[in-house]
Amino acid sequence: MYDSVTTQLATDKRSYVISAATGKKKINKDLERLHDLLDSKTVLSCHNVLNPSVALPQTKDDETFKLYLADTGLFTTMIFRSSGKTDENIYTKLLSDSLPAGLGYLYENAVAQVIAGSDIDLYYHTWEKENSSHYYEVDFLLASKTKIVPIEVKSSGIGKHESITEFQKKYSRHVAKEVLLSQKDIGNREMMKLYPIYMLPFLIEDL
Numbered sequence: 001m002y003d004s005v006t007t008q009l010a011t012d013k014r015s016y017v018i019s020a021a022t023g024k025k026k027i028n029k030d031l032e033r034l035h036d037l038l039d040s041k042t043v044l045s046c047h048n049v050l051n052p053s054v055a056l057p058q059t060k061d062d063e064t065f066k067l068y069l070a071d072t073g074l075f076t077t078m079i080f081r082s083s084g085k086t087d088e089n090i091y092t093k094l095l096s097d098s099l100p101a102g103l104g105y106l107y108e109n110a111v112a113q114v115i116a117g118s119d120i121d122l123y124y125h126t127w128e129k130e131n132s133s134h135y136y137e138v139d140f141l142l143a144s145k146t147k148i149v150p151i152e153v154k155s156s157g158i159g160k161h162e163s164i165t166e167f168q169k170k171y172s173r174h175v176a177k178e179v180l181l182s183q184k185d186i187g188n189r190e191m192m193k194l195y196p197i198y199m200l201p202f203l204i205e206d207l
Contacts, residue, residue, distance in 0.1 A: 147176030
């Protein structure tokens with residue numbers, strides 16, 4: 001189950017699937033293993049919220065959640081360990097944004113670790129697109145006084161952010177501001193606030 005965390009994030013699943021981790025139909029023993037994994041504090045659970053509002057815990061779906069690793073450095077090692085050992089150059093390339101891979105899920109894990117490290121529960125929201133089998137998804141939701149702050153995480157480019165835009169339209173009365181985290185500089189795009197990922201702790205302090 002632990003090894004499957006990075007794989008399921010990399011394949012962009014809408015929630016953690018136990019049967020995909022074990023390779024067989026889910027049984028009661030698997031739920032015990034999952035709870036043991038959560039109790040170990042080596043993973044972070046992020047629950048889907050069915051009806052986003054300031055009372056996020058009230059409508060969380062206990063059956064629909066994602067898992068992140070509590071240690072993003074270990075997460076990085078697990079992604080690139082296919083050769084049997086991790087090349088030290090990987091970390092250099094990661095810091096200089098020169099790895100030849102789409103690493104949105106890695107930065108997403110880093111954001112989850114920062115939020116959880118601030119003693120804040122992790123929530124996200126997904127909903128079905130109209131006349132489509134595809135879904136919108138906002139990576140994280142934070143409470144800010146009587147409003148909520150939807151957060152989308154990008155590894156590099158910020159051109160496409162359909163989900164958070166649609167979230168603003170759908171839940172505008174609950175939204176304090178939209179935040180897009182990436183490696184780009186501070187800026188604004190319509191109602192959206194742009195921040196580099198390293199500024200997330202300061203953003204949380206201002207909630």
